[in-house]
Amino acid sequence: MSPAAASVRSITVRGSVPPLSLHAWLRFDAIDRLLPPDARTLLEIGAGQGSAGALLSRRFTYVGLEPDEESFRTAVKRIGAAGTVLNKPAETYEPSEPFDAVCAFEVLEHIEDDRAAIELWMRHVRPGGWVLVSVPAGRHRFGPTDVKAGHYRRYDRSDLAALLSAAGLVEIEIVAYGFPLGYALEAARNLYARRTIEDGSLEERTAASGRWLQPPDRAGGLLHVLSAPFRYAQRPFGGTSLGTGLVARARIVR
Numbered sequence: 001m002s003p004a005a006a007s008v009r010s011i012t013v014r015g016s017v018p019p020l021s022l023h024a025w026l027r028f029d030a031i032d033r034l035l036p037p038d039a040r041t042l043l044e045i046g047a048g049q050g051s052a053g054a055l056l057s058r059r060f061t062y063v064g065l066e067p068d069e070e071s072f073r074t075a076v077k078r079i080g081a082a083g084t085v086l087n088k089p090a091e092t093y094e095p096s097e098p099f100d101a102v103c104a105f106e107v108l109e110h111i112e113d114d115r116a117a118i119e120l121w122m123r124h125v126r127p128g129g130w131v132l133v134s135v136p137a138g139r140h141r142f143g144p145t146d147v148k149a150g151h152y153r154r155y156d157r158s159d160l161a162a163l164l165s166a167a168g169l170v171e172i173e174i175v176a177y178g179f180p181l182g183y184a185l186e187a188a189r190n191l192y193a194r195r196t197i198e199d200g201s202l203e204e205r206t207a208a209s210g211r212w213l214q215p216p217d218r219a220g221g222l223l224h225v226l227s228a229p230f231r232y233a234q235r236p237f238g239g240t241s242l243g244t245g246l247v248a249r250a251r252i253v254r
Contacts, residue, residue, distance in 0.1 A: 017220035018054035018078055021213065023178065023185045025227035026234060027105065027134055027245055028052060030177035033238070034249040035059070036130045039100035043124055045090045046107040049214055050075025056103075057083030063099075065090055078217075090120060099125055103132040105247075108163075109151040110206040118167040127254050131169060134247045135160060137176060141244075144193035145186065149212065150205030157241055160248050169250035178244030179237045181230040186244050189213065 020028060031052070040061060047053045047064030049071050056062050062083030066072040072087040079085055086093065102121045111117045122131060136146065136154045146154060155163075157174055164172050178186075192213075215223060237243060 017224045018051040019215040019217050019220040020051045020223060020227075021215055022223055022227050022230070023182060023244070024051065025223060026177050026182055026231060027247065028055065029227075029231040029234070030175040030238065030245070030247040031103075031105065031132065031134065033175055034132060034173060034247055036101055036132075036249065039130060041099045041101070043095070043099040043102045045102060045104035045121055047071075047075050047079075047085055048106075050078035050085065051214075051220075052105060053083060053085065054078045060101075063095070065093055090117075090124070093124070095124055099129065101125065101130040101132060105132075105134040106136070108133055108135050109146070109153055109155070110149075110202075112152055114152075115163060115167055118164070118169075122167065122169075122252055125252050127252060129252050130249060131164070131252065132247070132249050133160075133164075134245055137178070137241075137244055137246045141186070143186075143190045145189045148193040148196065148205060150202045152202075155246060157246060160246055164248060164250045168252075168254070170253050171251040172248060173250070174246055174248045175238040176240055176243035176246055177234050177238065179234050179240075179242040181234070182244030 042056060042060035042062050044053055044056065044064040047066040050064065053062060053064045053075060057079050064075060064079065064083060064085045065088055066075050066085060067087065067089040069087060072085060075085045102125050104121065108114045108117060118131065125131065139154050139156050142154050160174060161172055234243065
């Protein structure tokens with residue numbers, strides 16, 4: 001049975017609550033449904049400011065890579081001693097041993113050759129291990145937010161499945177998230193982005209995207225509570241094409 005159809009657990013947050021935005025909580029709800037139960041070690045590509053990493057590091061032996069120096073400094077503070085965060089890109093990282101899983105949330109859309117990126121990340125994972133990714137959904141909804149954030153594309157469900165398959169991954173499972181609240185949040189972001197789009201390069205906009213519209217630390221608990229009804233509301237639609245984002249899990253066979 002796919003994760004979209006299966007019963008799902010509630011996210012349990014012990015200790016301080018990291019400051020994920022409402023949309024990021026919707027995303028993490030889908031991520032939580034796909035985290036592989038047999039994984040113990042996890043590498044996150046593009047850890048951003050460390051809000052998701054702060055949760056993942058409580059459940060896995062965690063390493064996060066974040067090339068943007070400002071975001072890296074924030075991630076180190078949020079994750080603390082629970083995990084390791086390195087200020088470097090995946091291209092220059094050489095782990096001492098392979099991980100059980102590698103994840104990259106809202107990263108692929110920033111990379112022109114997305115298949116090459118996945119194949120690079122796969123080299124950091126043991127045989128039989130896992131790749132988890134999240135991407136913005138809906139080619140037809142490419143808009144001002146995508147331009148401001150330095151995106152090359154958005155993905156339909158079939159696009160993402162084909163990409164993962166072409167990279168040699170198997171047992172592909174995809175969950176949609178963000179219906180219905182994500183549409184309102186996306187519309188608000190697009191309205192704001194129309195007024196603030198900058199002329200920087202894709203690389204500059206990508207580096208800044210992890211710092212854009214991020215909530216302060218003190219808002220973590222409140223946003224977790226406010227997101228709860230919307231996290232539950234979106235779950236019946238995980239197997240559909242409704243929603244503003246997609247999360248996928250696939251296995252490496254080699």
